[in-house]
Amino acid sequence: MATSRKTTRHPAAAAVTEPGAAKGYPALLAEVKARIQSAQYAALRAVNQELAGLYWDIGRLIVERQKSEGWGRGVVVQLSTDLRVAFPGVAGFSAQNLWYMRQFFQEYSAAPKLQPLVGEIGWAHNLLILSRCKDVQEREFYLRMTRKFGWSKNVLVHQIDNQSFEKSLLGQTNFDKTLTPALRAQARLAVKDEYAFDFLELGAQHSERELERALIARIEDFLRAMGGMFAFMGSQYRLAVEDKEYFIDLLLFHRRLRALVAIELKIGEFEPEFVGKMQFYLAALDAQVRQEDENPSIGIILCKEKTRTIVEYALRDTRKPIGVATYEITKTLPKKLKNQLPSPEAIARLLERL
Incomplete structure (x- = not known):
């Protein structure tokens, strides 16, 4: 004859299986979520800063060589071709993008206050602000607002179109x-x-x-x-x-x-x-x-x-x-x-x- 075994649940087991009911759990969840979001933002910011630094240096090198060597557009086109051959899995080295890097360096090297900000948003956002905004304070506004409120590219376009500045x-x-x-x-x-x-x-x-x-x-x-x-x-x-x-x-x-x-x-x-x-x-x-x-x-x-x-x-x-x-x-x-x-x-x- 089989005998039934009575299982006694430890009070701690209920807390494990039903975390939402535990005292203080909502605060714990909120804190962990905030920490994850902070880490995600920090990682994205680090990537953006590294990419902006890379593009800044490439733009600077192009400008310097053009001044010292008298290079024309043909050299930039050749540089684009060679870079894409050397780094086949890396996007961003089209001739047009190299010209953007050159403009990026030229425009912001004359605005030292904005230089730390450009590394905190994406490259596509930087290009939008660079091409659509000519006033220094207007650029600063959209750089800071994109960073602060996490605007997507589409939101940034809408904000510029509607004169949010x-x-x-x-x-x-x-x-x-x-x-x-x-x-x-x-x-x-x-x-x-x-x-x-x-x-x-x-x-x-x-x-x-x-x-x-x-x-x-x-x-x-x-x-x-x-x-x-x-x-x-x-x-x-x-x-x-x-x-x-x-x-x-x-x-x-x-x-x-x-x-x-x-x-x-x-x-x-x-x-x-x-x-x-x-x-x-x-x-x-x-x-x-x-x-x-x-x-x-x-x-x-x-x-x-x-x-x-x-x-x-x-x-x-x-x-x-x-x-x-x-x-x-x-x-x-x-x-x-x-x-x-x-x-x-x-x-x-x-x-x-x-």
């Missing part, structure tokens, strides 16, 4: 008064003065609900237009306060800032009372939704039009971090914003904090 520097926010010094610069540059939603198929006359539905239907394009570091949390996000319900048009989460971002959509002109409503939403989010390890929630009031002085007065005494921006849904010629930018000294101070 100018629109970020012109942004109307109260972040200098409502956020810690560690977050101010990042937040200011993460919230632009105007957003281009030219991927939407909406007529000039549309409702706020139609705009919201259209943005959700093209959520990937929408998040790219917002800057590429946002995660979608929900639309008509419900907040219950006492016995009443309130709904935020769109709720996002900024991964680098580690902050909830509430967006209110307005199809008309900015009105001062919009700020009071947003302050209420942010207070409720911070009290009910924000996690302990997250930063204060941020609000963006997105309007079709705004008067800058009215926005300035409306934000002056607010205690919650809020930005007011406009949106455009039609393909229009870029606005001439250069003459509205802060002074070069003010831009330099802002970029240094990134």
Whole structure:
């Protein structure tokens, strides 16, 4: 006759098989994930720095030889052919890329402040910034933003096309008064003065609900237009306060800032009372939704039009971090914003904090 054996589970076994229930496990998981991401970033940064250093040296050698030997284009073409024969498994030695290396050295050897930055982003990103941006501070902006927010190549193209340099520097926010010094610069540059939603198929006359539905239907394009570091949390996000319900048009989460971002959509002109409503939403989010390890929630009031002085007065005494921006849904010629930018000294101070 078989006898049954009663197995006694050790308390530690339950903790092993059900780690999610263990006290402190979420913190452990978050710490390990952060460490892995840090290592991945460090490895990628090391590769980028080595590649940028290699291309810098090749560009320098070409420039020096051209000056001393009077070489023409034919020598660069020959160099490309010989390098590809010598290193058949290594890409990047086309004649065109060698000319890019030459330009890379020439342009940045005259800008020592930018030299450490070029090694921290990919070569394709460097080429985009080199070819599309001619102003030194504009290049510094896109170099630092790509590094800080991890923009992909497509996101970088979109940001340059939509004049993020100018629109970020012109942004109307109260972040200098409502956020810690560690977050101010990042937040200011993460919230632009105007957003281009030219991927939407909406007529000039549309409702706020139609705009919201259209943005959700093209959520990937929408998040790219917002800057590429946002995660979608929900639309008509419900907040219950006492016995009443309130709904935020769109709720996002900024991964680098580690902050909830509430967006209110307005199809008309900015009105001062919009700020009071947003302050209420942010207070409720911070009290009910924000996690302990997250930063204060941020609000963006997105309007079709705004008067800058009215926005300035409306934000002056607010205690919650809020930005007011406009949106455009039609393909229009870029606005001439250069003459509205802060002074070069003010831009330099802002970029240094990134």
